Amino acid sequence: MDLCNLSVIRELMNDAGISFRKEFGQNFLINRMIPEDIADACADDANMMILEIGPGIGCLTQELALRYKKVVAVEIDKGLIPVLSRTMADYDNVTVINADIMEVDLPALIEEYAEGMPVAVCANLPYYITTPILMRLVESGVDFRAITVMIQKEVADRLVAKAGSSDYGAITAVLGYYGEAKKLFRVSAGCFTPMPKVDSAVVRIDLYREPKYAPKSERLMREVIRAAFEMRRKTLQNALSAKLGGYTKEEISSAILKVGKPSDVRGERLSTEDFCLLADALYEIKH
Ligand code: SAM
Numbered sequence: 001m002d003l004c005n006l007s008v009i010r011e012l013m014n015d016a017g018i019s020f021r022k023e024f025g026q027n028f029l030i031n032r033m034i035p036e037d038i039a040d041a042c043a044d045d046a047n048m049m050i051l052e053i054g055p056g057i058g059c060l061t062q063e064l065a066l067r068y069k070k071v072v073a074v075e076i077d078k079g080l081i082p083v084l085s086r087t088m089a090d091y092d093n094v095t096v097i098n099a100d101i102m103e104v105d106l107p108a109l110i111e112e113y114a115e116g117m118p119v120a121v122c123a124n125l126p127y128y129i130t131t132p133i134l135m136r137l138v139e140s141g142v143d144f145r146a147i148t149v150m151i152q153k154e155v156a157d158r159l160v161a162k163a164g165s166s167d168y169g170a171i172t173a174v175l176g177y178y179g180e181a182k183k184l185f186r187v188s189a190g191c192f193t194p195m196p197k198v199d200s201a202v203v204r205i206d207l208y209r210e211p212k213y214a215p216k217s218e219r220l221m222r223e224v225i226r227a228a229f230e231m232r233r234k235t236l237q238n239a240l241s242a243k244l245g246g247y248t249k250e251e252i253s254s255a256i257l258k259v260g261k262p263s264d265v266r267g268e269r270l271s272t273e274d275f276c277l278l279a280d281a282l283y284e285i286k287h
Pocket of ligand 1: 024025026027028029053054055056057058059062074075076077099100101102124125127129282
Protein backbone atom coordinates (compact mmCIF):
# COMPACT_ATOMS: atom_id res chain seq x y z
CA MET A 1 0.00 0.00 0.00
CA ASP A 2 1.50 3.38 -0.99
CA LEU A 3 0.86 5.41 2.14
CA CYS A 4 2.14 8.59 0.49
CA ASN A 5 -0.51 8.43 -2.22
CA LEU A 6 -3.17 11.09 -1.74
CA SER A 7 -6.05 8.84 -2.86
CA VAL A 8 -4.87 6.05 -0.53
CA ILE A 9 -4.64 8.49 2.39
CA ARG A 10 -8.15 9.84 1.68
CA GLU A 11 -9.62 6.37 1.33
CA LEU A 12 -8.03 5.13 4.58
CA MET A 13 -9.28 8.16 6.47
CA ASN A 14 -12.76 8.00 4.92
CA ASP A 15 -13.05 4.31 5.79
CA ALA A 16 -12.13 5.13 9.40
CA GLY A 17 -14.55 8.09 9.45
CA ILE A 18 -11.84 10.59 10.40
CA SER A 19 -10.43 13.79 8.96
CA PHE A 20 -7.21 15.77 9.46
CA ARG A 21 -6.93 17.26 12.93
CA LYS A 22 -5.24 20.62 12.82
CA GLU A 23 -4.88 20.76 16.62
CA PHE A 24 -2.55 17.73 16.41
CA GLY A 25 -0.43 19.31 13.65
CA GLN A 26 -1.46 16.69 11.12
CA ASN A 27 0.32 17.29 7.83
CA PHE A 28 0.97 13.93 6.21
CA LEU A 29 3.76 13.26 3.74
CA ILE A 30 2.73 12.66 0.13
CA ASN A 31 6.19 12.35 -1.45
CA ARG A 32 7.44 8.77 -1.14
CA MET A 33 11.11 9.69 -1.27
CA ILE A 34 11.01 11.76 1.92
CA PRO A 35 10.11 9.01 4.43
CA GLU A 36 12.66 6.75 2.71
CA ASP A 37 15.39 9.37 3.11
CA ILE A 38 14.47 10.13 6.74
CA ALA A 39 14.41 6.42 7.62
CA ASP A 40 17.81 5.93 5.96
CA ALA A 41 19.31 8.84 7.91
CA CYS A 42 17.98 8.26 11.43
CA ALA A 43 20.21 5.41 12.61
CA ASP A 44 23.46 3.71 11.66
CA ASP A 45 22.67 0.14 12.59
CA ALA A 46 19.74 -2.11 11.59
CA ASN A 47 19.83 -3.83 14.96
CA MET A 48 18.14 -0.96 16.72
CA MET A 49 14.81 0.12 18.10
CA ILE A 50 13.33 3.27 16.65
CA LEU A 51 10.92 5.36 18.68
CA GLU A 52 8.64 7.18 16.27
CA ILE A 53 6.54 10.11 17.42
CA GLY A 54 3.29 10.74 15.53
CA PRO A 55 3.11 7.97 12.91
CA GLY A 56 -0.06 9.39 11.32
CA ILE A 57 -1.23 6.68 8.92
CA GLY A 58 2.23 5.08 8.97
CA CYS A 59 4.13 6.24 5.86
CA LEU A 60 7.40 6.77 7.76
CA THR A 61 6.64 3.88 10.13
CA GLN A 62 6.67 1.34 7.31
CA GLU A 63 10.03 2.59 6.00
CA LEU A 64 11.44 2.32 9.53
CA ALA A 65 10.00 -1.19 9.91
CA LEU A 66 11.75 -2.26 6.70
CA ARG A 67 15.13 -1.03 7.93
CA TYR A 68 15.28 -1.56 11.70
CA LYS A 69 14.68 -4.42 14.08
CA LYS A 70 11.88 -2.82 16.05
CA VAL A 71 9.66 0.25 15.80
CA VAL A 72 7.56 1.68 18.62
CA ALA A 73 5.26 4.43 17.38
CA VAL A 74 3.44 6.77 19.78
CA GLU A 75 0.36 8.45 18.28
CA ILE A 76 -1.91 10.84 20.21
CA ASP A 77 -4.93 10.65 17.89
CA LYS A 78 -7.02 7.62 18.78
CA GLY A 79 -8.90 7.95 15.47
CA LEU A 80 -5.68 6.92 13.69
CA ILE A 81 -5.19 3.73 15.71
CA PRO A 82 -7.57 1.55 13.64
CA VAL A 83 -5.95 2.96 10.47
CA LEU A 84 -2.50 2.02 11.76
CA SER A 85 -3.73 -1.47 12.71
CA ARG A 86 -4.67 -1.87 9.07
CA THR A 87 -1.60 -0.29 7.45
CA MET A 88 0.91 -1.93 9.82
CA ALA A 89 -0.76 -5.38 9.76
CA ASP A 90 2.10 -6.90 7.73
CA TYR A 91 4.87 -5.53 9.97
CA ASP A 92 5.26 -7.66 13.06
CA ASN A 93 8.15 -5.52 14.33
CA VAL A 94 5.89 -2.46 14.81
CA THR A 95 4.10 -1.61 18.07
CA VAL A 96 1.67 1.32 18.07
CA ILE A 97 0.88 3.06 21.35
CA ASN A 98 -2.01 5.50 21.65
CA ALA A 99 -0.56 8.21 23.92
CA ASP A 100 0.63 11.78 24.13
CA ILE A 101 4.44 11.75 23.88
CA MET A 102 4.50 14.57 26.47
CA GLU A 103 2.85 12.26 28.99
CA VAL A 104 4.69 9.03 28.29
CA ASP A 105 7.21 7.78 30.85
CA LEU A 106 10.07 7.52 28.35
CA PRO A 107 12.60 5.57 30.45
CA ALA A 108 9.87 3.02 31.35
CA LEU A 109 8.78 2.70 27.72
CA ILE A 110 12.34 2.13 26.52
CA GLU A 111 12.97 -0.35 29.34
CA GLU A 112 9.85 -2.28 28.34
CA TYR A 113 10.38 -2.42 24.57
CA ALA A 114 14.07 -1.98 23.71
CA GLU A 115 15.30 -5.21 25.36
CA GLY A 116 18.80 -3.75 25.61
CA MET A 117 18.91 -2.60 21.98
CA PRO A 118 20.23 0.89 21.22
CA VAL A 119 17.40 3.33 20.52
CA ALA A 120 17.05 6.28 18.15
CA VAL A 121 14.14 8.67 17.72
CA CYS A 122 12.63 9.47 14.34
CA ALA A 123 9.66 11.72 13.62
CA ASN A 124 7.90 14.09 11.35
CA LEU A 125 7.03 16.28 14.30
CA PRO A 126 3.83 18.27 14.73
CA TYR A 127 4.86 21.94 14.42
CA TYR A 128 2.82 23.13 17.39
CA ILE A 129 4.93 21.29 19.94
CA THR A 130 8.38 20.83 18.38
CA THR A 131 10.52 22.48 21.06
CA PRO A 132 8.76 20.93 24.10
CA ILE A 133 9.09 17.47 22.52
CA LEU A 134 12.80 17.95 21.77
CA MET A 135 13.45 19.21 25.30
CA ARG A 136 11.51 16.30 26.78
CA LEU A 137 13.55 13.81 24.75
CA VAL A 138 16.96 15.20 25.66
CA GLU A 139 16.06 15.72 29.32
CA SER A 140 14.51 12.26 29.70
CA GLY A 141 17.80 10.70 30.69
CA VAL A 142 17.31 8.00 28.04
CA ASP A 143 20.48 7.17 26.14
CA PHE A 144 19.07 7.90 22.66
CA ARG A 145 21.76 7.47 20.01
CA ALA A 146 20.27 10.12 17.76
CA ILE A 147 17.12 12.16 17.31
CA THR A 148 16.12 12.74 13.70
CA VAL A 149 13.18 15.04 13.17
CA MET A 150 11.43 16.87 10.41
CA ILE A 151 10.51 20.31 11.68
CA GLN A 152 9.66 23.76 10.42
CA LYS A 153 12.63 25.09 8.44
CA GLU A 154 13.01 28.18 10.64
CA VAL A 155 13.24 26.00 13.75
CA ALA A 156 15.80 23.78 12.00
CA ASP A 157 17.87 26.89 11.27
CA ARG A 158 17.77 27.78 14.96
CA LEU A 159 18.89 24.32 16.03
CA VAL A 160 22.02 24.41 13.87
CA ALA A 161 22.82 28.13 14.28
CA LYS A 162 26.23 29.25 15.39
CA ALA A 163 26.69 31.58 18.39
CA GLY A 164 26.49 35.19 17.27
CA SER A 165 24.09 34.60 14.38
CA SER A 166 20.54 35.94 14.37
CA ASP A 167 19.05 32.41 14.41
CA TYR A 168 20.96 31.46 17.58
CA GLY A 169 18.73 31.24 20.64
CA ALA A 170 18.06 29.51 23.95
CA ILE A 171 17.06 26.23 22.28
CA THR A 172 20.35 26.20 20.31
CA ALA A 173 22.44 26.74 23.43
CA VAL A 174 20.51 24.21 25.53
CA LEU A 175 20.44 21.49 22.87
CA GLY A 176 24.15 22.08 22.30
CA TYR A 177 24.68 20.78 25.81
CA TYR A 178 23.19 17.41 24.92
CA GLY A 179 24.39 16.84 21.38
CA GLU A 180 25.31 18.13 17.95
CA ALA A 181 22.60 19.06 15.44
CA LYS A 182 23.07 18.78 11.68
CA LYS A 183 20.59 19.89 9.02
CA LEU A 184 20.24 17.05 6.52
CA PHE A 185 17.86 18.31 3.85
CA ARG A 186 15.02 20.68 3.13
CA VAL A 187 11.46 19.54 2.35
CA SER A 188 9.06 21.87 0.53
CA ALA A 189 5.54 22.53 1.82
CA GLY A 190 4.15 20.85 -1.30
CA CYS A 191 5.31 17.44 0.01
CA PHE A 192 2.50 17.40 2.62
CA THR A 193 -1.25 17.21 2.77
CA PRO A 194 -2.84 19.46 3.92
CA MET A 195 -0.11 21.78 2.65
CA PRO A 196 1.46 23.79 5.53
CA LYS A 197 2.33 27.48 5.10
CA VAL A 198 6.04 26.90 5.62
CA ASP A 199 8.80 24.64 4.35
CA SER A 200 10.38 22.01 6.56
CA ALA A 201 13.84 20.55 7.09
CA VAL A 202 15.17 17.33 8.54
CA VAL A 203 17.64 17.66 11.40
CA ARG A 204 19.62 14.90 13.06
CA ILE A 205 20.87 15.46 16.60
CA ASP A 206 23.66 13.10 17.62
CA LEU A 207 23.61 12.94 21.39
CA TYR A 208 26.92 12.93 23.20
CA ARG A 209 27.63 9.47 24.62
CA GLU A 210 29.74 11.03 27.35
CA PRO A 211 28.82 14.54 28.57
CA LYS A 212 30.83 17.10 26.62
CA TYR A 213 30.41 19.79 29.29
CA ALA A 214 30.27 19.37 33.04
CA PRO A 215 28.74 22.46 34.65
CA LYS A 216 28.69 22.42 38.45
CA SER A 217 24.93 22.97 38.34
CA GLU A 218 23.04 21.94 35.20
CA ARG A 219 19.95 23.69 36.55
CA LEU A 220 21.82 27.00 36.98
CA MET A 221 23.30 26.66 33.47
CA ARG A 222 19.79 26.25 32.03
CA GLU A 223 18.49 29.20 34.08
CA VAL A 224 21.32 31.40 32.86
CA ILE A 225 20.57 30.49 29.22
CA ARG A 226 16.84 31.11 29.67
CA ALA A 227 17.46 34.48 31.36
CA ALA A 228 20.03 35.52 28.74
CA PHE A 229 17.58 35.05 25.88
CA GLU A 230 14.45 36.34 27.57
CA MET A 231 15.71 39.86 26.96
CA ARG A 232 17.64 39.37 23.76
CA ARG A 233 18.10 43.04 22.95
CA LYS A 234 19.72 43.83 26.27
CA THR A 235 23.32 43.17 27.18
CA LEU A 236 23.88 39.86 28.94
CA GLN A 237 24.66 41.73 32.15
CA ASN A 238 21.34 43.62 32.09
CA ALA A 239 19.33 40.57 31.01
CA LEU A 240 20.75 38.45 33.83
CA SER A 241 20.35 41.28 36.35
CA ALA A 242 16.68 41.51 35.41
CA LYS A 243 15.84 37.83 35.02
CA LEU A 244 18.25 35.76 37.10
CA GLY A 245 17.32 36.00 40.74
CA GLY A 246 19.80 36.02 43.62
CA TYR A 247 22.78 37.86 42.08
CA THR A 248 23.75 41.54 42.23
CA LYS A 249 24.71 43.40 39.08
CA GLU A 250 28.30 43.50 40.31
CA GLU A 251 28.39 39.73 40.84
CA ILE A 252 27.02 39.15 37.34
CA SER A 253 29.50 41.59 35.87
CA SER A 254 32.44 39.90 37.61
CA ALA A 255 31.26 36.44 36.44
CA ILE A 256 31.03 37.68 32.83
CA LEU A 257 34.53 39.15 33.03
CA LYS A 258 35.83 35.97 34.64
CA VAL A 259 34.86 33.94 31.57
CA GLY A 260 36.72 36.40 29.35
CA LYS A 261 33.76 38.24 27.85
CA PRO A 262 33.41 42.03 27.66
CA SER A 263 30.89 43.56 30.08
CA ASP A 264 28.65 44.73 27.21
CA VAL A 265 28.47 41.30 25.49
CA ARG A 266 25.04 40.04 24.39
CA GLY A 267 23.85 36.54 25.28
CA GLU A 268 23.66 35.46 21.65
CA ARG A 269 27.47 35.70 21.45
CA LEU A 270 27.96 32.91 24.01
CA SER A 271 28.37 29.29 22.96
CA THR A 272 27.05 26.41 25.05
CA GLU A 273 30.52 26.05 26.54
CA ASP A 274 30.60 29.76 27.43
CA PHE A 275 27.25 29.42 29.21
CA CYS A 276 28.55 26.45 31.19
CA LEU A 277 31.63 28.47 32.27
CA LEU A 278 29.48 31.47 33.14
CA ALA A 279 27.12 29.32 35.21
CA ASP A 280 30.15 27.89 37.04
CA ALA A 281 31.48 31.40 37.76
CA LEU A 282 28.08 32.36 39.20
CA TYR A 283 27.87 29.10 41.14
CA GLU A 284 31.25 29.74 42.74
CA ILE A 285 30.13 33.17 43.96
CA LYS A 286 27.52 31.48 46.13
CA HIS A 287 29.39 28.32 47.17
N1 SAM B 1 4.34 10.60 10.44
C1 SAM B 1 3.23 11.08 9.63
C2 SAM B 1 3.78 11.58 8.31
O1 SAM B 1 4.99 11.83 8.25
O2 SAM B 1 3.01 11.74 7.36
C3 SAM B 1 2.42 12.17 10.34
C4 SAM B 1 3.21 13.39 10.75
S1 SAM B 1 2.19 14.70 11.34
C5 SAM B 1 3.21 16.13 10.97
C6 SAM B 1 2.34 14.66 13.10
C7 SAM B 1 1.73 13.45 13.79
O3 SAM B 1 1.97 13.57 15.20
C8 SAM B 1 0.23 13.31 13.65
O4 SAM B 1 -0.10 11.99 13.36
C9 SAM B 1 -0.33 13.74 15.01
O5 SAM B 1 -1.59 13.18 15.31
C10 SAM B 1 0.77 13.26 15.92
N2 SAM B 1 0.88 13.96 17.21
C11 SAM B 1 0.61 15.28 17.46
N3 SAM B 1 0.85 15.58 18.74
C12 SAM B 1 1.30 14.42 19.32
C13 SAM B 1 1.70 14.10 20.66
N4 SAM B 1 1.70 15.01 21.62
N5 SAM B 1 2.07 12.82 20.92
C14 SAM B 1 2.07 11.87 19.94
N6 SAM B 1 1.69 12.13 18.66
C15 SAM B 1 1.32 13.40 18.36
